[in-house]
Amino acid sequence: MELKDFITRISEATGVSGNEEEVGEIIQEAFRTLADDVYVDKLGNVIARKEGKKKSEAPPLMFAAHMDEIGFLVSKAEDGGFIRFEPLGGIDPRTLPGQEVVIKGREKIRGIIGAKPPHVQDAKEREQAIKMEKLFIDCGRSQEELNEIIQVGDFISFYQELTWLKENICAGKALDDRAGVAALSILLKELGNRSHDFDVIAVATVQEEVGLRGAITGSYHINPAVGIAIDVGFARRKGLEKERTLQSGAGPGISWGPHVHPQIFNKLKEIGERDEIPYQLEPVPFPSGTDTYAIQMSRCGVATGLISIPLAYMHTPVETINIKDIKRTGRLLASFCAEADEKFLEGLPCL
Amino acid sequence: MKELIKKLTEAYGPSGYENDVMNMIKEEIKDYVDDLKIDKMGNLVALKQGKGNDRKKIMFAAHADEIGLMVTHIEKEGFLRFTNIGGINPYNLVGARIKLQSGQKGMVSHEHLDSMKDLKLEKMYMDIGSSSEEESKKIVSLGDIAVYDQKTQFIDGRIMGKAIDDRIGCAVLIETAKQVGEVDNDIFLVFTVQEEVGLRGGRTSAYSINPDLGIAVDVTRTGDTPGAKRMDVALGKGVAIKIKDSSLITSQKVKKLIIDTAERENIKYQLEVLERGGTDAGAINLAREGIPAGCLSLPCRYVHSYSEVVALEDVENTIKLAVKVAGNSQLFQE
Numbered sequence: 001m002e003l004k005d006f007i008t009r010i011s012e013a014t015g016v017s018g019n020e021e022e023v024g025e026i027i028q029e030a031f032r033t034l035a036d037d038v039y040v041d042k043l044g045n046v047i048a049r050k051e052g053k054k055k056s057e058a059p060p061l062m063f064a065a066h067m068d069e070i071g072f073l074v075s076k077a078e079d080g081g082f083i084r085f086e087p088l089g090g091i092d093p094r095t096l097p098g099q100e101v102v103i104k105g106r107e108k109i110r111g112i113i114g115a116k117p118p119h120v121q122d123a124k125e126r127e128q129a130i131k132m133e134k135l136f137i138d139c140g141r142s143q144e145e146l147n148e149i150i151q152v153g154d155f156i157s158f159y160q161e162l163t164w165l166k167e168n169i170c171a172g173k174a175l176d177d178r179a180g181v182a183a184l185s186i187l188l189k190e191l192g193n194r195s196h197d198f199d200v201i202a203v204a205t206v207q208e209e210v211g212l213r214g215a216i217t218g219s220y221h222i223n224p225a226v227g228i229a230i231d232v233g234f235a236r237r238k239g240l241e242k243e244r245t246l247q248s249g250a251g252p253g254i255s256w257g258p259h260v261h262p263q264i265f266n267k268l269k270e271i272g273e274r275d276e277i278p279y280q281l282e283p284v285p286f287p288s289g290t291d292t293y294a295i296q297m298s299r300c301g302v303a304t305g306l307i308s309i310p311l312a313y314m315h316t317p318v319e320t321i322n323i324k325d326i327k328r329t330g331r332l333l334a335s336f337c338a339e340a341d342e343k344f345l346e347g348l349p350c351l
Numbered sequence: 352m353k354e355l356i357k358k359l360t361e362a363y364g365p366s367g368y369e370n371d372v373m374n375m376i377k378e379e380i381k382d383y384v385d386d387l388k389i390d391k392m393g394n395l396v397a398l399k400q401g402k403g404n405d406r407k408k409i410m411f412a413a414h415a416d417e418i419g420l421m422v423t424h425i426e427k428e429g430f431l432r433f434t435n436i437g438g439i440n441p442y443n444l445v446g447a448r449i450k451l452q453s454g455q456k457g458m459v460s461h462e463h464l465d466s467m468k469d470l471k472l473e474k475m476y477m478d479i480g481s482s483s484e485e486e487s488k489k490i491v492s493l494g495d496i497a498v499y500d501q502k503t504q505f506i507d508g509r510i511m512g513k514a515i516d517d518r519i520g521c522a523v524l525i526e527t528a529k530q531v532g533e534v535d536n537d538i539f540l541v542f543t544v545q546e547e548v549g550l551r552g553g554r555t556s557a558y559s560i561n562p563d564l565g566i567a568v569d570v571t572r573t574g575d576t577p578g579a580k581r582m583d584v585a586l587g588k589g590v591a592i593k594i595k596d597s598s599l600i601t602s603q604k605v606k607k608l609i610i611d612t613a614e615r616e617n618i619k620y621q622l623e624v625l626e627r628g629g630t631d632a633g634a635i636n637l638a639r640e641g642i643p644a645g646c647l648s649l650p651c652r653y654v655h656s657y658s659e660v661v662a663l664e665d666v667e668n669t670i671k672l673a674v675k676v677a678g679n680s681q682l683f684q685e
Contacts, residue, residue, distance in 0.1 A: 018600030043641035044602070073595055075624045076583040084581060086595070086624050133581060152583055152622040153594030153606070207600065217641030 001030050003323060007162065007182050011172040014102055014157035016071030017088045017210045020044055023067050023174075027181060027204045034188035035202070044206040045218045048184075050191050052198040058345070060199035061337055062224035062302075063187060064215055064291045065180025065231065066208030069173065070315055072156035074103065081146050083111065083137040085156055089209030093132040095316045100159040101137060105150040110159060111139040160317040168249070168323045175319040177208065179309045179326055180230035183252075186330020187337070196337040198225070198345070205291055215291035219298035225345050226264060226303050227295035228336075230329060233282055233308030235320070246310035249322035251278030252329040253308035257285050259296050263347060264305035271335045277328050282308050303348040307333070352526060353505055355379065356666075359518035360503045360510075363452055365419030365496040366436050366545045369393060372415040376521055376542050383528040384540070390559060394552045395542040399528060399677075403535030407682055410539040410562035411527065411673065412553050412631040413520030413569065414546030417513070418655055419496040420449065420459070420477065425488060429481035431457075434472065436496055437547030441470045443656040449497040455479055455490050456500055499657040508663045509586070515659040517546065519649055519666060520568035527673045535680040543631055550598065553631030557638035564605070564643050564682050565635030568673060570661065571596075571623050571648035582625070586650050586662045589619030590669040593646035596625040598633020604683050605645040609676060616675045619668050623648050643683075647672055 001009075006026075015023030027046050031038045035048035046067065049060070070089030077083055083103070097115030102108055113135055118126065137156070139146060162172035184202040191200060201222055205214030219227055233253045236245040246253045254268045272279040288306065296304040307329055312320040364372035373395045381387055386398040395415070401407075418437030425431055444459045451457070457479035461470060477497060481487040503512030510519070524540045531538065539560050543552030546569075557565055571591050574582030584591050592609050594601055613620040625648075636644035647669050652660040 018595070018602070021603075041640060042643070043636075073624050076581065086626055088595070088600070153624055210600065211598075213637055216637050217639070221640035 003182060003186065003326070006030055006185060007170065007178070007323065010178040010181060011162045011174050014104060015067055015069055015174065016155045016157050017068040017207045019104065019155040020068050020206045023178070024204065027067060030185055031188060031202065034185065034192065041218060041221055043214050043217045045214045046204040047218070048188060048202045050188060050200045052196050052200065054197045058198055059223055059225040060201045061340055062201045062203060062219065062222050062227040062295065063184055063333060064203045064205050064218065064227065064229045064295065065184050066177045066206070066214065066291060067181050067204040068206050068209050069157070069176070070209050071158065074150055074152055074154040074156060076152065077143070077146055077150055078136070079143060081139065081141050081143045083139065083146070083150065085137060087132060090315055092315060093135065094129045096135055097130060099317060102157045102159045103137070103139065103150060103154055104157070105154045107149055109139055109149060111137040114138050158317045165320070169320065170323065171318045171320040173317040173319065175311055175321050176232045176314055179232055179311060179321050183230050183309065183326045183329040186327055187333045190330055190334030191337060194334055194338045197341050200337050208291055212291055212294035215294035216298070219295040219302060223299060224302055225348070226340065228264065228305040228307060228333065229291040229295065230307045230309065231290040232311035232314065234314060235310035235312035237312050246280050246282060246308060248310045248312060249324055250280055252325055252332065253280045253282030253310065255282045255284045255288070255306035255308055257283060259284070259288065259292050260305050261303035261348060264303055267339070267344070268305060268332060268336060271332055271339070275331070275335055277332050279332065352522065355525065356510060356519065356522050357503045359521055360512045360514045363450065363498055364415055364417055364514070365498050366416040366548045368452060368496060369415040369544045372518070372521070373542060376415065376525060379525050380528050380540070390556060392552050392555045393544040394556045396556060396560070397528060397540040399531065399534060399538040399540065401534050401536040401538065403680060407536045407564070408539060408560060408562040409536050409677060410541055410557065410560050410565045410635065411524055411677070412541045412543050412556065412565065412567045412635065413524045414517045414544070414552065414631060415521055415542045416544055416547050417498055417516070418547050419498045422491055422493055422495045425484050426476065427484050429483050429487040431477040431479060431487065431491065433477060433497070438655055439472070440655065441472050441475060444475060447657050448500040449477060450500040451491060451495055451497050453490070457497065501657045509660055510663060511658050511660045513657045513659065515651060515661055516570045516654055519570065519661055523568045523666065523669050523673055526670045527677060530670065530674050531677050534678055538677045546631055550629060550631055550634035553634035554638060557635040557642060561639060562642060565632060566644070566673070566676060567630040567632035567635065567646040568669065569630040569646060569648060570651035570654060570659070571625055572628070572654055573650045573652055576652055584621055584623050584650050586652060586660070587664055588621045588650070590665060590672050591621050591623035591648035591650055593623045593625065593632065593648050596628050596630065596633070598629025599636055599644060599646065601645045602643055605643045608679070608683060609645050612675050612679060613672055616671065618671045618675070620672065
């Protein structure tokens with residue numbers, strides 16, 4: 001599958017935390033053409049293995065990007081055919097009025113999040129941002145019709161088609177972190193032409209947005225020698241501090257901080273310099289809210305790294321990326337796999 | 352069962368000090384299970400051996416601990432300052448009667464405040480009737496934990512008392528052991544420690560047992576009181592099958608297993624979407640490589656106050672469902 005098609009399909013698919021099957025199917029289909037072995041683990045993580053030259057019992061190199069997205073659950077079907085909802089993941093209620101959604105009940109139905117017209121708001125309402133509990137979904141159906149289809153606990157996903165703003169720049173929902181999943185596909189594809197000593201495991205993790213859950217169980221299961229998470233970082237836009245952001249289209253951010261192993265950091269930087277793959281540095285002083293932290297703390301501890309793909313308007317349905325940064329991430333990590341030899345792995349425990 | 356509930360809820364057992372409760376449970380359950388032991392964390396693990404050929408392990412968990420107040424400082428005048436063990440709302444403490452492990456009684460009050468909005472735990476103290484630091488030191492030491500001192504009452508099919516969270520779950524598991532009869536699968540009934548401070552006992556016991564299915568039995572909030580925050584769970588509407596809380600999103604197959612069992616057996620149930628809060632099910636779910644987990648919740652008003660209220664009818668439905676889930680010979684259809 002071409003990268004642009006793959007990104008379009010996985011961005012538009014539903015896959016709210018805890019309900020990742022639909023996007024997981026597409027990812028499995030794509031990974032099957034690129035890896036030696038693809039399966040789904042107990043929590044729903046999609047795991048693709050590309051066998052290393054050594055065929056040894058040595059622990060593998062693990063690369064994780066989460067496939068879940070923020071969304072909602074039906075919390076109550078109210079009189080009159082309106083649906084109240086509960087957020088899954090960090091949602092800014094101010095971005096919600098006017099959005100389209102898909103509710104996955106007994107069948108999939110479309111709905112919209114309505115809001116009170118400005119004409120009839122009082123002065124106070126006009127000044128204040130609307131709260132989540134004031135919002136509801138309208139499916140254009142009566143309560144009786146809805147009761148046939150919907151029950152409490154059904155998953156709700158944003159409905160948003162991916163838009164290509166320019167050749168390499170697209171905007172859509174769930175690019176946090178399906179952009180990372182797309183980078184995993186580039187990594188696997190690149191490895192088709194490169195030889196690597198150790199098994200490489202690419203994992204599309206579940207339930208990251210609600211607490212890194214897929215990465216917790218996934219890294220226990222895989223028990224890797226090295227774990228690198230690929231997630232998204234804040235792209236520089238007006239109103240954001242330069243120091244806390246990455247430039248879109250200027251290459252992936254290589255993170256640096258207490259949850260990153262210095263030798264993994266150095267190796268990634270060294271490869272970027274040598275192969276002339278543009279990259280940026282991203283200092284992360286605290287354990288970041290990414291799968292990296294879960295992998296690092298797994299079992300007896302794992303040497304970890306973190307790559308951040310610049311993404312603007314995080315946690316809105318118009319998340320914006322430059323796909324050049326995805327390709328560069330895949331290439332950077334493929335070179336990392338090709339060069340991770342026994343000597344490199346042996347050096348890791350010695351901080 | 353009322354007597355059992357009264358005994359369990361009135362017992363002393365904050366997180367880390369669950370011994371008395373565990374001993375009561377042991378006595379109640381010992382004749383109905385095949386194995387009974389306390390593990391390294393202090394969890395009480397009871398096993399009801401299955402008779403099937405291809406036995407799976409089902410783990411039920413209810414936590415034996417309750418929230419409490421830990422003494423941090425003794426004032427010159429004998430009053431005790433404290434910190435919270437578990438989630439405590441200071442407004443629930445004003446005037447509350449408390450007891451220490453020694454049996455020493457007391458009550459909680461607060462410094463003069465111009466506005467009750469300023470009420471925080473650091474403005475509060477325990478009064479144990481002592482009038483000096485020396486006198487208090489003879490009765491308590493730093494780190495001692497007080498719990499609510501409250502008698503449990505039964506009013507019109509409702510149960511009202513402290514620590515219903517989650518001794519009512521313990522009562523459900525005890526009754527499950529008594530009622531389940533012969534089963535195909537191995538049923539582990541685990542009375543966990545330190546749930547209120549971070550699902551700790553649930554985490555280690557799930558690691559150790561490594562079950563094929565984990566089911567927590569715990570309380571949940573309701574939205575059926577005046578001016579309550581919106582929540583579609585009410586007292587008397589049956590056992591609540593958890594869909595989501597902060598610790599767990601129930602997987603489709605676990606949800607199906609529990610709902611199908613309730614439908615098949617005609618057990619009154621409701622579905623629960625809880626905004627905040629977690630249960631042992633979350634810890635079980637993330638143990639090892641991931642374990643399918645769900646939660647049977649008992650709708651409970653005024654959670655973490657000294658007058659938590661549940662409906663006896665909901666308790667009965669929860670027991671019925673727990674017994675039937677335990678009795679399922681096949682867990683998941685592949």
